[in-house]
Amino acid sequence: MSKWNCTAAAIAAVFALGSATVRPATAQVPYERLVAADSEPESWLTYSGNYASHRFSQLDQINAGNVDDLRVVWAYQMDEGLIETTPIVADGVMYVTEPPSTVTALDARTGKRLWKWTPQMGSDVLHIGFPEVNRGVAILDSTLYVGTLNAHLVALDARSGAVRWDVEVADNAIGFALTLAPLALDGKIIVGVSGAEAGVRGFIDAYDPETGELLWRTYTIPAPGEFGSDTWGGNSWETGGGSTWLTGSYDPELDLLYWPIGNPAPDWNGDLRPGDNLYTDCLLALDPDTGEIVWWFQFTPHDTHDWDANQIQVLVDADWEGEPRKLVVTANRNAFYYVLDRESGEFLHGTEYSKQTWAEGLDENGRPIVIPGTDPTEEGTLVWPSLQGAANWFSPSYSPLTRLFYQPTRIMGSIYYKAEVEYEPGQPFMGGGEQALRGEEASGAVKALDVLTGELQWEFPLQTPPWAGVMATAGNLVFGGSEEGNIFALNAETGEPLWNFQAGGAVRSGPMSYEIDGQQRIVNSAGGTMFVFGLPEG
Amino acid sequence: MRIEKSAWPLLLPFLLLAAPAAAQEPGEVAPEVDDPERAERLYRAHCGRCHGVQGLGGEGPGLAQLVLPRVADQTQLEGFIRDGIPGTGMPGVRARVLDDDAVALVASYVLWLGAQTAADASGVTGDAERGHDLFWAGGDCASCHIVAGQGTAVGPELTIIGLRRGADYLREALTAPAARLPVARLGVRSGFFEYLPVRIVTDSGDIYNGMRMNEDSFTIQLMTLSGALVSLDKGTIAEMEKLVGHSFMPVTQGLDDDDVEDLVAYLTTLGRGS
Ligand code: HEC
Ligand code: HEC
Numbered sequence: 001m002s003k004w005n006c007t008a009a010a011i012a013a014v015f016a017l018g019s020a021t022v023r024p025a026t027a028q029v030p031y032e033r034l035v036a037a038d039s040e041p042e043s044w045l046t047y048s049g050n051y052a053s054h055r056f057s058q059l060d061q062i063n064a065g066n067v068d069d070l071r072v073v074w075a076y077q078m079d080e081g082l083i084e085t086t087p088i089v090a091d092g093v094m095y096v097t098e099p100p101s102t103v104t105a106l107d108a109r110t111g112k113r114l115w116k117w118t119p120q121m122g123s124d125v126l127h128i129g130f131p132e133v134n135r136g137v138a139i140l141d142s143t144l145y146v147g148t149l150n151a152h153l154v155a156l157d158a159r160s161g162a163v164r165w166d167v168e169v170a171d172n173a174i175g176f177a178l179t180l181a182p183l184a185l186d187g188k189i190i191v192g193v194s195g196a197e198a199g200v201r202g203f204i205d206a207y208d209p210e211t212g213e214l215l216w217r218t219y220t221i222p223a224p225g226e227f228g229s230d231t232w233g234g235n236s237w238e239t240g241g242g243s244t245w246l247t248g249s250y251d252p253e254l255d256l257l258y259w260p261i262g263n264p265a266p267d268w269n270g271d272l273r274p275g276d277n278l279y280t281d282c283l284l285a286l287d288p289d290t291g292e293i294v295w296w297f298q299f300t301p302h303d304t305h306d307w308d309a310n311q312i313q314v315l316v317d318a319d320w321e322g323e324p325r326k327l328v329v330t331a332n333r334n335a336f337y338y339v340l341d342r343e344s345g346e347f348l349h350g351t352e353y354s355k356q357t358w359a360e361g362l363d364e365n366g367r368p369i370v371i372p373g374t375d376p377t378e379e380g381t382l383v384w385p386s387l388q389g390a391a392n393w394f395s396p397s398y399s400p401l402t403r404l405f406y407q408p409t410r411i412m413g414s415i416y417y418k419a420e421v422e423y424e425p426g427q428p429f430m431g432g433g434e435q436a437l438r439g440e441e442a443s444g445a446v447k448a449l450d451v452l453t454g455e456l457q458w459e460f461p462l463q464t465p466p467w468a469g470v471m472a473t474a475g476n477l478v479f480g481g482s483e484e485g486n487i488f489a490l491n492a493e494t495g496e497p498l499w500n501f502q503a504g505g506a507v508r509s510g511p512m513s514y515e516i517d518g519q520q521r522i523v524n525s526a527g528g529t530m531f532v533f534g535l536p537e538g
Numbered sequence: 539m540r541i542e543k544s545a546w547p548l549l550l551p552f553l554l555l556a557a558p559a560a561a562q563e564p565g566e567v568a569p570e571v572d573d574p575e576r577a578e579r580l581y582r583a584h585c586g587r588c589h590g591v592q593g594l595g596g597e598g599p600g601l602a603q604l605v606l607p608r609v610a611d612q613t614q615l616e617g618f619i620r621d622g623i624p625g626t627g628m629p630g631v632r633a634r635v636l637d638d639d640a641v642a643l644v645a646s647y648v649l650w651l652g653a654q655t656a657a658d659a660s661g662v663t664g665d666a667e668r669g670h671d672l673f674w675a676g677g678d679c680a681s682c683h684i685v686a687g688q689g690t691a692v693g694p695e696l697t698i699i700g701l702r703r704g705a706d707y708l709r710e711a712l713t714a715p716a717a718r719l720p721v722a723r724l725g726v727r728s729g730f731f732e733y734l735p736v737r738i739v740t741d742s743g744d745i746y747n748g749m750r751m752n753e754d755s756f757t758i759q760l761m762t763l764s765g766a767l768v769s770l771d772k773g774t775i776a777e778m779e780k781l782v783g784h785s786f787m788p789v790t791q792g793l794d795d796d797d798v799e800d801l802v803a804y805l806t807t808l809g810r811g812s
Contacts, residue, residue, distance in 0.1 A: 378576075379583050417583070417635050433635030439721060439729025440782070462755055484754035497773070500756040 029090050029139045031186040035252050041474075042515035044089045047136050047181035048395060049512065051250040052315035055397040055471045057513035061520040063475030066535060067489045067499045073521065073534040074111035076104075082508055083525040084133040084393070086181065086469075089514040094523075095139065095158070096530065097181075100125075100132035101148035103156055108516050111532060117161035121150045128175050128428050129197025135247070135393070136181035138189060140209050145189050147178025153191055153207060165212035169193065174425045175200050181247050185257070185288050188215060192244025192259065196280075196308070199239035199265045199429030204248075204284075206291060216291035220244060220261045220279045228278035236273035239423045241265030242280040246310040246393050250288070251326070254343060257288040258315070258328055262308035266421050268376040269304075269431025276301040281309045283328070285345060295345030299332045301367065304375045305358070305383065305416060306434075307333040311391050314398045314405065315342060316451055329451060331396055331407040333389025336362060337454035351454040353447060354390035354409045358383050376416035376432045386414035386442075387434040388465070395469030395510040397478065402492050404448040404457055406478050410465030412442035438464075446470060446480050448495060458495035468524075469510030479522055481507025487524045487531065503531060570646060577647035580640055584631055585648070593651040594661055595704015597721070598628060602651040607701060607810050615645040627702070627723035661705045662803050664796070669804025672797055679801075682787070685808060692763060693733060693787055694720055698809030708802045715787035727752065735784045736760055738770060739777040746770070749786060 029045060037043070037050040041058035049055045062070065081099025088095045094108040101121070105114040125132075127149055137156075138145040143164055144156045150172040155164040169191060170176035175198020183190040188206045196202065202220040207213065220242035222228040232240060241264045248259035264273055264280040281300040284293055300307050309332060316327045320339075328342035335356035339349040347366030359368040374383050390410055397406045414434040421431035436442065444462035449455065460480075468481035477498070478490045483506045489499040505527015512523050522533040571577050582591055589595060593602030608623075609615045619641050622630035636644065673679045680689035683696045699708070710717055719731040731750075736758070738746045746768045748760030758778070760768040763786060772778075793801070 379579060419635065419637065419640070421637075433632055435635070437729070439727075440731060441729065460755070463753060482755055486754050486756055488756070497756065502754070502757075 028142055030141055031184070034140070034184060041513075043091075044087070044512045044514050045139065046088070046183070047086050047138070047247045048249070048312055049471075051252060052398075053247075053249040053312045053395075054314060054400070055312070055395045055469065055510065055512075056399055057471060057473040059513050059515055059520045060474040060476075061515070062473070062477065062513075062522060062535060064477060064491050064498060067475070067477055069535050070489070070499055070501070070522065070533045071536060072501075073519075073532050075532065076106060076111050076113075076530045078525070078528050078530060080528060082131050082133050083528065083530065084135050084179075084509050085525070086136045086395075086510045086512050087523060087530070088137055088139055089512075090139055092516060093158075094514075095137050095144055097134040097136050097146060099134065101134050101146065101150075101178075103137055103144060103146050103161065105158070105161065108514060108521075115161040117156055117163070119148045119150070119152065119154065121148065125150045125177075126172050126175055126198070126426060127177050128195070128426075129430070130177075130179065130194055130245075133179050135179060138182040138184040140184035140189065143209060145182040145184065145209070147180060147182055147191050149177050149179070151176040151178055151193065153178065153182065153189065153205075153212070155189075155209070155212060167207065167212040167214075169205060170195075170200070170203075174198065178245075180245050183247050183250065183257075184209070185250060188288060190248065190257065190259075190288070192246070192248070194243050194245040194262075196241030196243040196262045196265045197267065197428055197430055198426060199241065199423050200243065201238060201240055202242035202244050202262060204244050204259050204286065204291065206288065218284075218286060218291035218293065220282075220284070222278060231275035231278045233272075233274035239265055239429060240273060240277060240280065241267075242277075243308070244310075245308075246312065249313045249315050249328070251315055251342060254326065255288060256294060256342065257286045258313045258342065259284050259286060260309040260311060260313055260330070262310050263303050263306045266429050266431035267304075267306040268416060268433065269418050269421055270302055270375065272421075272431065273302075277303070281307060281334075283309060283313060283330070283340070283345075285342065297338075297340055297345050297347065297366065299336070299338065299366075299368075300334050303334075304418075305334075306387050306430075307385075307389050309333065310393055312393075312395050314396060316398060318403075318452060320348060320452070327452075329398075329405060331391045331405070331409075331449070331454075333385070333391050334358070334368070335385045335390035336368070337405075337407075337449060338366065339452060339454070340366075349453065353407065353449060353454055353456070355384045355411050355413070356390065357413070376418035376434075378418055380415035380417050380435070382413055382415050382437075384413040385410060386412040386436045386465075387416070388412070388436070392467070394467055394508075395471075397470045397472040398451060399472035399478075399492055401474060401476070402448075402472070403451050404472075404492065405451045405454075406470045406472055406480075406492075407447045407449060408462075408466040408468060408470055408480060409445045409447045409459075410442075411444060412465045413437045444482075446478065446490065446495070448478075448492075460490050460495045460497065466507075468507040471511040471513065473513060479511040479513075479524065481509075481511070481524055481526065483507070485526055487511075487526060487533075501531070501533070503527065503529070505529070571650050572643060572646070574647070577643045577650075580636065580644050581647050584636065584644065588627075590704060590706070593648070594706060596707050598704065599701055600661075600704045601648050602654070604652050606648075606652065612642075612645050612649060615648060616641050619644055627721075629723065662799075662806050664799030664801070664803035666800070666803040666807050669800035669802070672793070672801055673804055677793065677797075677801065692765070696805065696808055700806045701809035703805075705802055705806060708805050709798060711787070712793075712798050712801060713789065715785040715789060716783055719785060731782070733786065735781040735786055737777075737779045737781060738768075738775055740770065741774050741776050750780070 175195040221240040243262040264277040350362040503526030588598035682692035
């Protein structure tokens, strides 16, 4: 007994000479901390940084004046595959996912691994229409939640990575998968599914954090008799898609959950599903206790271009025509920027933010005025934006300081093809495809939009359409990444480039920031490596 | 099977010319095309822009020929259509664009095109041997191109150019090099012009002319004609002009039409044996 104490004391003494830091044995992140995430900028507690999905860091140690001095503090090499993850940092530990569905805990100071958990999945896991990726974990109390490619939701002990429970959310054999970071609310873990390209019927689920029990399920495609079922011809609703594969946002005051919905299936052959196809390509506002749909707004009725609305929904409070109003804004894959009232779902404003050739504009209700002849055909129809859209899953950022909405933008057209298709369980159900214009004919940009009008304030050009998110900081910076391997920082007010690190691989994830031992860190991944940057100390 | 000839106004004269050689070997079965109209539509939509609407070649080699050097049978051809030829500019069509039936239909159409066509369908009339001599002597081509390990690499390697490009494309490459630069088909630079001439003036007044090797939002890399690498930060550049519509490949001066045809004939043999 006393012998052990002696040893422990000796070890502590040795470390005290270096830069030892002692932290709680395990992260304790109750709901109260998640709600108040803005008050602890040293942590990064949810996928998008806060419930309002701002992906904004209040840390300003790294700023427009010194960002030029940034250097790699440590790097972590991941398992092979695409990295689309955003890590979470709580109490000195970073929780990050590696492809395809592995969870790893790292010492946030040194990058040394603490534990690693990999789900047992067969090599025959289906992922139809998307790569083998994972975007991150949720944390609640001392448990982590991860969705897996084979469509399980798994709860892991944050201290050890041991499994607390493991539930099958849906059947991977018919194309369901989980790639999103779950969202932890008060007493609930919310997840959505991928699988529209296999003709699944999408849904949003809430699980009990303690037991894994399903609390509610809300389907995104109404069954016959339910509201909206008349927007589906015949039995098309059964295979209607509407997946829910990106993390939603939450307003604790209104107690409303905002979840974006994916494309209808089959993607490019709309003949098989006449009608508006609710609630595909919609934003849903849900009661988090019951899953009841409180309001909905559809961005792209009867979509034939695969323009999921699975983009991050950003909650902003602002004066609208002289009145304080609670808003939700989003830059949609269909190349329009939308401002909605997030209490009622009322459409307030919409404007084109990237090249598009499919709509003349939006009418007073926000419904697109579609240009005839823009549907896919067997010979191909050239339309902007491309299948991957002007925006996609990669995160925008909103800075409450500049009141700008920063959107990585893909400026690209595609030739869309339509083909015959029949539903077969577990098989691609898309009815066509695309051939994107590339090279000199396509490009990208980080665009800074006025958050209320969507008007362009500045843009920073990218060589090719990006797949990487951005993060604004209180240091008057916007961090981003490019397909060409640049991890960079721009002046948040002007867009002027201030720092660039050539990481040697395409950037496909969202940047985040945390602080450890008084030092701000910037995190982004490229190729197969996650990089953690900081300023030189002392 | 039957294909509406009137749908092929441009192909007709060529078919007439080629008639004697187009005959099948005795006992050979003419390839069948189930739905010729759809087949033609799909071929034009997915292959035409690179292999020519009539299969005479372009950015890709001519397909309207009796023997395709790398195609043993229809199954292999279907494989090429589905998966492309890895590591080359021949892309695969993804399953969601063309399903297996459509792939088989296009494949049978390509074989039919070949069977309708003379052995010299690629439109090559020159003397390859003379072309060889021009290339290695009078034409000065080897000062900028490598063939089978010999020469200097200013422009693209031409060792298997005969498998890569059609005769029309090669002719245009010699007579109007600036009309079309090769397009990268692999990697991040996919779709971008290769060998794009760029002219740069830096803040300090230095002037650089070279071909773009790579570029991102912050830097650009050029290769000069003498092979020097120029790497610049965009922040130090005062003026940058990408000379789309220009080429460092000189128009073949002193070569007449016959010389060009002979060079095309020689280039067509490269990669195919003779
Ligand atoms: C983007 C341009 C492009 C498209 C589109 C394209 N090809 Fe190709 N194809 C090429 C190129 C370039 C090559 C030569 C590859 C090399 O470098 O070896 C090629 C090679 C081939 C070959 C090999 C010929 C041989 O035996 O040497 C076949 C067969 C072929 N293509 C068929 C097709 C068919 C059928 C389609 C339509 C379904 C198609 N290609 C679409 C560019 C293209
Ligand atoms: C001063 C250097 C130079 C000389 C001399 C030169 N070339 Fe080129 N060539 C180039 C460059 C650079 C390109 C790429 C740009 C382009 O296609 O215009 C090119 C492209 C080509 C291409 C097209 C290759 C492709 O895949 O697109 C062919 C064919 C070709 N050259 C043949 C020749 C022949 C034959 C000669 C001799 C008569 C010759 N070149 C002389 C520089 C040269």
